[in-house]
Amino acid sequence: MAILEAGLDMASQLGLEGVSIGSLAKATSMSKSGLFAHFQSKENLQIEILEYAARVFAENVIVPALDNKPGVPRIKALVNNWIEWTSQLTGGCIFVSASADYSDRPGRVRECLLRQQNDWIDCLRRIAQSAIKAGAFRKDADCEQFAFDLYSLLLGFHLYDKLLDDSETKKRQEQALNQLVANYQ
Amino acid sequence: MAILEAGLDMASQLGLEGVSIGSLAKATSMSKSGLFAHFQSKENLQIEILEYAARVFAENVIVPALDNKPGVPRIKALVNNWIEWTSQLTGGCIFVSASADYSDRPGRVRECLLRQQNDWIDCLRRIAQSAIKAGAFRKDADCEQFAFDLYSLLLGFHLYDKLLDDSETKKRQEQALNQLVANYQ
DNA sequence: TTGACAATAACGAACGTTCGTATTATTTTG
DNA sequence: CAAAATAATACGAACGTTCGTTATTGTCAA
Numbered sequence: 554m555a556i557l558e559a560g561l562d563m564a565s566q567l568g569l570e571g572v573s574i575g576s577l578a579k580a581t582s583m584s585k586s587g588l589f590a591h592f593q594s595k596e597n598l599q600i601e602i603l604e605y606a607a608r609v610f611a612e613n614v615i616v617p618a619l620d621n622k623p624g625v626p627r628i629k630a631l632v633n634n635w636i637e638w639t640s641q642l643t644g645g646c647i648f649v650s651a652s653a654d655y656s657d658r659p660g661r662v663r664e665c666l667l668r669q670q671n672d673w674i675d676c677l678r679r680i681a682q683s684a685i686k687a688g689a690f691r692k693d694a695d696c697e698q699f700a701f702d703l704y705s706l707l708l709g710f711h712l713y714d715k716l717l718d719d720s721e722t723k724k725r726q727e728q729a730l731n732q733l734v735a736n737y738q
Numbered sequence: 739m740a741i742l743e744a745g746l747d748m749a750s751q752l753g754l755e756g757v758s759i760g761s762l763a764k765a766t767s768m769s770k771s772g773l774f775a776h777f778q779s780k781e782n783l784q785i786e787i788l789e790y791a792a793r794v795f796a797e798n799v800i801v802p803a804l805d806n807k808p809g810v811p812r813i814k815a816l817v818n819n820w821i822e823w824t825s826q827l828t829g830g831c832i833f834v835s836a837s838a839d840y841s842d843r844p845g846r847v848r849e850c851l852l853r854q855q856n857d858w859i860d861c862l863r864r865i866a867q868s869a870i871k872a873g874a875f876r877k878d879a880d881c882e883q884f885a886f887d888l889y890s891l892l893l894g895f896h897l898y899d900k901l902l903d904d905s906e907t908k909k910r911q912e913q914a915l916n917q918l919v920a921n922y923q
Numbered sequence: 924t925t926g927a928c929a930a931t932a933a934c935g936a937a938c939g940t941t942c943g944t945a946t947t948a949t950t951t952t953g
Numbered sequence: 954c955a956a957a958a959t960a961a962t963a964c965g966a967a968c969g970t971t972c973g974t975t976a977t978t979g980t981c982a983a
Contacts, residue, residue: 666901
């Protein structure tokens with residue numbers, strides 16, 4: 554859907570809360586009312602943008618990573634896909650900004666986001682499990698901890714990359730990832 | 739300043755962009771115009787909130803951490819102070835949410851935030867250097883990398899703690915910190 | 924020591940704009 | 954022609970901002 558695509562891009566720049574019906578209508582060359590008819594509230598629009606983002610995310614980040622063989626190749630592919638995903642969105646990963654925005658804003662949007670983030674962390678955990686099964690990680694490696702560590706790394710990269718202009722950020726990320734993987738081998 | 743204190747709390751919940759003159763006036767039992775006269779624009783208000791936050795942050799997080807002796811004690815104190823800081827603010831660390839908000843929103847607010855974040859990362863780097871000098875870290879430890887790793891860890895903790903309801907988040911953070919420190923010893 | 928005057932702070936009212944939403948019309952399409 | 958999609962128009966509320974005014978405080982000459 555073209556509206557959601559524009560909405561996603563706008564949300565990545567201004568945050569989900571910054572997407573207004575009027576500005577999104579202008580961006581899609583539609584009338585405010587015509588666009589509004591598609592959703593029935595702003596909350597619905599926000600949720601549909603989030604779910605659209607999750608579909609794009611799964612398609613571009615998760616699925617192609619699973620094509621790689623379990624262990625380090627799959628992990629590195631996932632990280633690179635994630636970085637590619639954040640660099641395509643003008644203002645960065647929508648889930649990162651939304652997580653900050655909705656940390657204390659109850660409602661259906663937050664619940665949706667929470668579900669998605671739990672799914673994502675589950676995904677990271679399963680990737681660690683597949684690494685164990687493939688013999689790339691220690692048998693007793695803590696998969697939940699791995700998910701925490703890896704997500705933290707991605708968040709750190711995101712902040713460095715989007716806010717600061719540190720030209721060495723990519724190197725920092727690679728070094729951290731190598732160390733992280735080593736800690737679990 | 740009482741206005742800035744209320745503004746900081748509001749900004750931690752709704753983001754810096756979510757602080758409106760009207761709502762802040764209501765929260766401080768002032769008139770919109772009376773409050774507005776203190777700042778001369780919303781942008782000024784946002785910047786003053788950020789700078790107030792930086793003062794509180796330095797006073798409650800950085801300064802008391804420096805009372806501990808260099809090395810692991812100082813690092814753990816800093817981390818614990820940071821966590822305490824984020825838990826006091828209703829909606830979490832204002833710098834984290836602002837970093838997400840202003841990753842693609844040029845202007846004076848972003849410039850101010852960028853300066854502050856560079857200062858913070860410098861602070862982390864210096865703490866690693868003091869750990870080296872005290873013999874707690876390897877002589878060739880990469881202090882810049884340490885700053886990246888530690889800040890990433892804090893960001894991961896922040897997301898887990900504020901968004902998800904993972905009761906094991908504190909344990910995850912401690913384990914990650916122990917591993918992180920070990921990597922540099 | 925008092926009276927005049929400037930400065931400061933806060934006020935309520937209103938500006939024009941944008942917000943999300945509702946109702947009603949018009950167009951497009953099957 | 955019926956139905957679905959889009960547009961037009963309007964609503965009340967909130968937005969940031971400006972205005973003119975009042976109340977309080979501090980300064981300084983008479």
